[in-house]
Structure formats: C-alpha cells, structure tokens
Amino acid sequence: MTIRRLPENLVNQIAAGEVVERPAAVVKELVENAIDAGASQVDITVAEGGRSAIVITDDGCGMRPDEITLAIERHATSKLPDGDLVEIRQLGFRGEALPSIGAVSRLSITSRTPDAPEAWRLNMAGGQVAAPVPAAHPPGTRVEVRDLFYATPARLKFLKTARTEMSRVSEVIKRLAMAHPHIAFTLLDGDRRRLDLPPEKNDLFSARLARLAAVIGRDFGDNALTINAERDGLQLSGYAGLPTFNRGNSAMQFFFVNGRPVNDRMLFGALRAAYRDFLASDRYPVVALFLTMPPPM
Ligand SMILES: Nc1ncnc2c1ncn2[C@@H]1O[C@H](COP(=O)(O)OP(=O)(O)O)[C@@H](O)[C@H]1O
Ligand SMILES: [Mg+2]
Missing domain, CATH: 3.30.230.10 (Ribosomal Protein S5; domain 2)
Structure with a gap:
C-alpha cells in the first residue's frame, strides 16, 4: 500500500467536519474568539440559519495583518503562551476553528489593533488564501462566513431547516451570554432582531442575575x-x-x-x-x- 500525506486543505476540510459541524458551532467558535479577545460588545448577524451568512463583529484587541495570516493556519493560537495544557484560562486553544471554517466556506477576516492607522482584510475561500489588503474598519475584528459548506456539499445535506439552525445559534449565544454578563450581545436574524442584551454593570452576582433575567425571563x-x-x-x-x-x-x-x-x-x-x-x-x-x-x- 502506498502511504501518502494528505494535502493541508483536505486535512482542514476533514477537521471542519468535527470542529464546525453546523452553523451554531461556527457561531460558538467565533463568539468565543471575540470573548477571548476581550470584547465588550459582540454583534452577530445570521442569514438563512447561517447557511448563507454569519457575520460577527467585536471591539476586542484585534489583529495585525501578520497575525491574521497566522490565525488561519492550522494549530496557530495565541492562547497557549507557555504550551501548558493544564492551565487553560481562555475558551479557545486548539487553533483549529479559523482554518477549518476557511476550508469549507468563503471566509473574510477584517481586523484592526487599537493603535493601528487602518484595518486589514484577509479573504479565504474553500481553503485558498489571498494576501491581506488594507480595509476600513474601527479597532476590533469582523469575521464574515458566507456560503458555509459550499466546498463540502455532503455536509450541506446534514443541515436542518433555517429555523432549526437559527434556534441552535440563538441557544449557543444565550449560553455564552449568561456566562459573560458584562459583555453586550446582539443577534440579528436577517434584519430581525432576535437578542439584544445590554452590558450588565455592577458586581458579578447582580450582573449575572440581570443577564439571567434578560435571557430566561x-x-x-x-x-x-x-x-x-x-x-x-x-x-x-x-x-x-x-x-x-x-x-x-x-x-x-x-x-x-x-x-x-x-x-x-x-x-x-x-x-x-x-x-x-x-x-x-x-x-x-x-x-x-x-x-x-x-x-x-
Ligand atoms: N475576534 C478575534 N480577535 C482577536 N484575535 C482573534 C480573533 N479571532 C481569532 N483571533 C486570533 O486567531 C487565533 C486563532 O483562532 P482560532 O482558530 O479560533 O484558534 P484558538 O481560538 O483555538 O486559538 C487566536 O488564538 C487569536 O489569536
Ligand atoms: Mg477559537
């Protein structure tokens, strides 16, 4: 038998099947990234249950152009500074989400660090990466995922109705929002506002209660x-x-x-x-x- 190494892009597409098996998983990975980036406001727009578009904007630490290029490489992460798998304090650490998403969709990342004069945008489609180009955007990051699974049609068949996928997306955001009451979250379903969670002030206990009331009732x-x-x-x-x-x-x-x-x-x-x-x-x-x-x- 001939043993061969799989091409990088195929590896990413296979990994995508596990890391991002449906739109809600994409949203979870991207919102976690925004939280890890120290965002105080996270805005999410989803169209057709996430199949045609998922757009996530945050006001977190942003990335320089060389960092954006690294971020879409497999196993590239800023979150294990000393390679310690025991003391994991952030939500992400595997460095798999962005390359996986970019292997199966049309991904665009626009980002700007607070002190940078301009933003940079990197496009990736079905695993093909273009060089970053300057773009207009305030400090923070905007990640757009269009045509999810267009590059892996078999996965498209597993998606449920837009309504069902949308309610899973909403569920994921609600749970992350409960755990992070000081961060503001909004969710748009097309142009319909599904969630509008203002930042809760005060100490963790009262903030949590206010956020829980906003989400649970x-x-x-x-x-x-x-x-x-x-x-x-x-x-x-x-x-x-x-x-x-x-x-x-x-x-x-x-x-x-x-x-x-x-x-x-x-x-x-x-x-x-x-x-x-x-x-x-x-x-x-x-x-x-x-x-x-x-x-x-
Ligand atoms: N919204 C964001 N703001 C700032 N940096 C980001 C953002 N999303 C991703 N990154 C950077 O890209 C890296 C890779 O992201 P990802 O593929 O999700 O892997 P992980 O979160 O496991 O590190 C992160 O470690 C982080 O440095
Ligand atoms: Mg991540």
Missing part, C-alpha cells in the same frame, strides 16, 4: 434562590429555581464550568437527585449554576 429572579457554596476547592454559585417554578423538560437547566457552558449528564443527574424530594419525576427545575475549580482538577 424576568420571573426567574423572583422564583430562584441564590447559591454560593464552597467545598474542597470547588465553588458553586448561581441561581436555583424554586420547585414550584418548574418545566416539562431540562431545556432551562444551564450549567457552566469555569465560565464554559456545559451539558454534562452527571451534573443533570446531581440536580435531579437534589430536587427529588420536592418535584414530581417528570418535572424539571430551572437553574443556572456556575462551578468554578482550579484548572488542574
């Missing part, structure tokens, strides 16, 4: 207990809904570990056990719980 705050406990180096905080404020499924149970939204069976199970004596087995409490632990645990 005003009545959540009135029907929830504040949780703030610590044990064995683990800190649990957030809000747990009263048993009377319950739902017919677990869609309103939000867990975060070190600032990352997670869906973990063990956490859902622990919650079910905690409410067992207060709730019928087919009812689900509404909670937003934040677990913080030292990264090595």
Whole structure:
C-alpha cells in the first residue's frame, strides 16, 4: 500500500467536519474568539440559519495583518503562551476553528489593533488564501462566513431547516451570554432582531442575575434562590429555581464550568437527585449554576 500525506486543505476540510459541524458551532467558535479577545460588545448577524451568512463583529484587541495570516493556519493560537495544557484560562486553544471554517466556506477576516492607522482584510475561500489588503474598519475584528459548506456539499445535506439552525445559534449565544454578563450581545436574524442584551454593570452576582433575567425571563429572579457554596476547592454559585417554578423538560437547566457552558449528564443527574424530594419525576427545575475549580482538577 502506498502511504501518502494528505494535502493541508483536505486535512482542514476533514477537521471542519468535527470542529464546525453546523452553523451554531461556527457561531460558538467565533463568539468565543471575540470573548477571548476581550470584547465588550459582540454583534452577530445570521442569514438563512447561517447557511448563507454569519457575520460577527467585536471591539476586542484585534489583529495585525501578520497575525491574521497566522490565525488561519492550522494549530496557530495565541492562547497557549507557555504550551501548558493544564492551565487553560481562555475558551479557545486548539487553533483549529479559523482554518477549518476557511476550508469549507468563503471566509473574510477584517481586523484592526487599537493603535493601528487602518484595518486589514484577509479573504479565504474553500481553503485558498489571498494576501491581506488594507480595509476600513474601527479597532476590533469582523469575521464574515458566507456560503458555509459550499466546498463540502455532503455536509450541506446534514443541515436542518433555517429555523432549526437559527434556534441552535440563538441557544449557543444565550449560553455564552449568561456566562459573560458584562459583555453586550446582539443577534440579528436577517434584519430581525432576535437578542439584544445590554452590558450588565455592577458586581458579578447582580450582573449575572440581570443577564439571567434578560435571557430566561424576568420571573426567574423572583422564583430562584441564590447559591454560593464552597467545598474542597470547588465553588458553586448561581441561581436555583424554586420547585414550584418548574418545566416539562431540562431545556432551562444551564450549567457552566469555569465560565464554559456545559451539558454534562452527571451534573443533570446531581440536580435531579437534589430536587427529588420536592418535584414530581417528570418535572424539571430551572437553574443556572456556575462551578468554578482550579484548572488542574
Ligand atoms: N475576534 C478575534 N480577535 C482577536 N484575535 C482573534 C480573533 N479571532 C481569532 N483571533 C486570533 O486567531 C487565533 C486563532 O483562532 P482560532 O482558530 O479560533 O484558534 P484558538 O481560538 O483555538 O486559538 C487566536 O488564538 C487569536 O489569536
Ligand atoms: Mg477559537
């Protein structure tokens, strides 16, 4: 048998199948990048459930043109400065999102650092990269993803209706927004405004409650207990809904570990056990719980 190395672009297209299997995953990667860049405002526009366009603008640290060029290379990241996989404090670190997205779509990155006189734009389409050119843009970054999966038609078939993809996109943004109440988020579906979350001021606790009310609903705050406990180096905080404020499924149970939204069976199970004596087995409490632990645990 002849063994050969796969061309870089094919590797990226294969990786894209795992890293960005649908529009909501693209949105998650790009919004996480904006959060990691220290943005205070993140604006997202999605058209046709993300199939035709996903545009994300932030006012974060931006990139110089040489950094934009590096950012779309596989395994290029600014987030593991000392190569330590134990102390991961940022949302990204694999350096796979941008090259994967650029391998399967028409990607354009426009970015400007705060002190730069102008912005630079890099285009990539189906893995082909053009040299960065000067562009007009305020400090921060704008990433446009058009025609997602045009370069890998087989993946297009897996997409659900625009409506379904859109609700997944919205779900991803809501969860990230709950974990980052001081950052403002907006979401446009075409020209329809789906989310408008202003930056919450004040300390983390009150900011969080205000953001949760904006996302889950005003009545959540009135029907929830504040949780703030610590044990064995683990800190649990957030809000747990009263048993009377319950739902017919677990869609309103939000867990975060070190600032990352997670869906973990063990956490859902622990919650079910905690409410067992207060709730019928087919009812689900509404909670937003934040677990913080030292990264090595
Ligand atoms: N919105 C952004 N603002 C500033 N820098 C960015 C942004 N998006 C990406 N980058 C830079 O590009 C690099 C590669 O991004 P990505 O492919 O998502 O990998 P990762 O987030 O795992 O590092 C990041 O490490 C970061 O330095
Ligand atoms: Mg990333």
